[in-house]
Amino acid sequence: MLLSTTAARCSMLCARRYSASGLFSTQSEFIKVISVGPFAISATGLEATVHTGRHFLQIPGPSNVPDRVLRAIDRPVMDHRGAEFATIVKESLESMRAVVQTRGSIAMFPASGSGAWEAAIVNTLSPNDRVLMYETGHFSRLWRQVAERFGIRVDYLPGTWRTGAVVAEIEAALSDDKDHQYKAVMVVHNETSTGTTSKISEIRKAMNRLHHPALLMVDAVSSLGSIEYLHDEWEVDVMVSSSQKGLMLPPGLAFNAISEKALAAAKTAKMPRSYWDWRELLELSRSGFFPYTPSINLIFGFREALQMLLEEGLPNVFRRHQRHGEATRAAVRGWGLELVCEEPSEYSNTVTAVYTPVGHSADALRAAILAKFDMSLGAGLSKLADKVFRIGHLGHFNDLMLAGTLVGVEMGLRLNGVPHREGGVMAALDLLAPNPTPVASRVQ
Numbered sequence: 001m002l003l004s005t006t007a008a009r010c011s012m013l014c015a016r017r018y019s020a021s022g023l024f025s026t027q028s029e030f031i032k033v034i035s036v037g038p039f040a041i042s043a044t045g046l047e048a049t050v051h052t053g054r055h056f057l058q059i060p061g062p063s064n065v066p067d068r069v070l071r072a073i074d075r076p077v078m079d080h081r082g083a084e085f086a087t088i089v090k091e092s093l094e095s096m097r098a099v100v101q102t103r104g105s106i107a108m109f110p111a112s113g114s115g116a117w118e119a120a121i122v123n124t125l126s127p128n129d130r131v132l133m134y135e136t137g138h139f140s141r142l143w144r145q146v147a148e149r150f151g152i153r154v155d156y157l158p159g160t161w162r163t164g165a166v167v168a169e170i171e172a173a174l175s176d177d178k179d180h181q182y183k184a185v186m187v188v189h190n191e192t193s194t195g196t197t198s199k200i201s202e203i204r205k206a207m208n209r210l211h212h213p214a215l216l217m218v219d220a221v222s223s224l225g226s227i228e229y230l231h232d233e234w235e236v237d238v239m240v241s242s243s244q245k246g247l248m249l250p251p252g253l254a255f256n257a258i259s260e261k262a263l264a265a266a267k268t269a270k271m272p273r274s275y276w277d278w279r280e281l282l283e284l285s286r287s288g289f290f291p292y293t294p295s296i297n298l299i300f301g302f303r304e305a306l307q308m309l310l311e312e313g314l315p316n317v318f319r320r321h322q323r324h325g326e327a328t329r330a331a332v333r334g335w336g337l338e339l340v341c342e343e344p345s346e347y348s349n350t351v352t353a354v355y356t357p358v359g360h361s362a363d364a365l366r367a368a369i370l371a372k373f374d375m376s377l378g379a380g381l382s383k384l385a386d387k388v389f390r391i392g393h394l395g396h397f398n399d400l401m402l403a404g405t406l407v408g409v410e411m412g413l414r415l416n417g418v419p420h421r422e423g424g425v426m427a428a429l430d431l432l433a434p435n436p437t438p439v440a441s442r443v444q
């Protein structure tokens with residue numbers, strides 16, 4: 001009571017001071033501004049919610065940005081046509097090649113991942129071209145929508161949203177395509193809406209078995225930098241990715257990794273393009289420049305984030321994600337809840353999507369966890385809305401962050417009366433800290 005009265009007095013005082021300062025035209029405008037976000041203090045103070053400590057951002061991207069990357073971004077903007085910036089761009093693209101596992105070209109755009117989807121399409125295809133896609137979930141649907149908006153005819157193999165792309169079905173569709181109508185096979189590597197990872201190397205092998213000349217285009221938005229992705233070895237022609245997930249950056253950079261075959265396709269593709277055109281961008285970025293103003297400060301952070309990934313070593317990064325994926329799934333099993341992904345060999349190591357029991361709203365659970373424990377979890381998307389919540393465990397992340405995340409989920413389940421078994425968190429801890437010292441010997 002004392003606290004809320006003090007908060008009320010403080011907010012009224014501040015409101016008067018700020019409206020007098022001219023920054024806010026009215027007292028109520030100031031109150032609206034301070035009432036947004038985790039530091040919500042109402043004018044009366046009665047509904048005061050003051051969050052202390054760190055917010056847990058456990059959505060599957062944007063992911064947490066390391067302080068080291070934030071500090072790299074936090075420096076004065078520089079001339080993007082100067083030599084210093086050109087060096088930073090060239091160094092970053094070189095490191096990016098190591099992360100993507102390619103010797104080929106990388107196009108970097110000031111955009112979100114959706115921009116890179118569009119760039120992949122407009123650079124390689126012509127209106128009315130046919131492509132083959134697999135319905136892995138919400139993000140494959142959205143990519144399909146982008147293609148159709150450009151007049152591409154998409155053969156969309158229906159999926160259950162509970163597995164990755166089924167290789168045998170893709171192979172069957174390709175083998176029916178005797179006169180090679182399909183210009184591209186387009187697959188989401190890690191389907192962020194369901195927590196499934198498709199077997200890209202198997203899809204490539206199927207295409208090669210049939211000598212099918214289609215381009216292989218892969219969305220690696222929520223896998224790159226977290227789950228093994230081997231661009232050259234898997235002979236991917238166009239990779240789509242973005243900055244805000246495994247690359248541990250804020251949103252705002254989008255990427256295509258491009259094979260020689262895709263570059264050749266770009267020469268004959270008839271889709272109109274300007275901003276997304278690879279040709280001028282690749283030409284200029286070889287010397288560290290861009291045809292337009294790039295996201296200068298994000299690129300400072302990009303160089304730092306790539307350095308962090310390479311310092312840790314990609315195999316270690318992938319092992320860390322695998323461990324956290326396994327521990328999260330152990331917790332879900334421990335709670336007796338159901339994973340969306342039904343195929344153990346396709347479990348995602350960056351995101352786990354979990355059904356709430358029928359009759360229990362996943363959105364209400366997420367809302368309670370946010371309000372009480374200041375943790376954001378991912379929502380169920382489109383047909384999974386309100387049925388599923390998603391735990392992001394990717395990017396800048398460690399054992400204790402995962403333990404905190406799982407404790408937050410378990411407390412939320414209790415709080416909201418969602419039926420579950422006790423012991424999910426313990427199951428995860430057993431996996432994270434194997435061979436614990438027996439309690440008896442610890443207390444001696």
Ligand code: PLP
Pocket residue numbers: 061112113114115139188190191192193219220221222242251
């Ligand atoms: N592809 C996948 C697999 C994604 O998870 C997302 C976003 O979460 C996108 C594409 C779209 O990227 P963006 O939201 O950055 O445009």
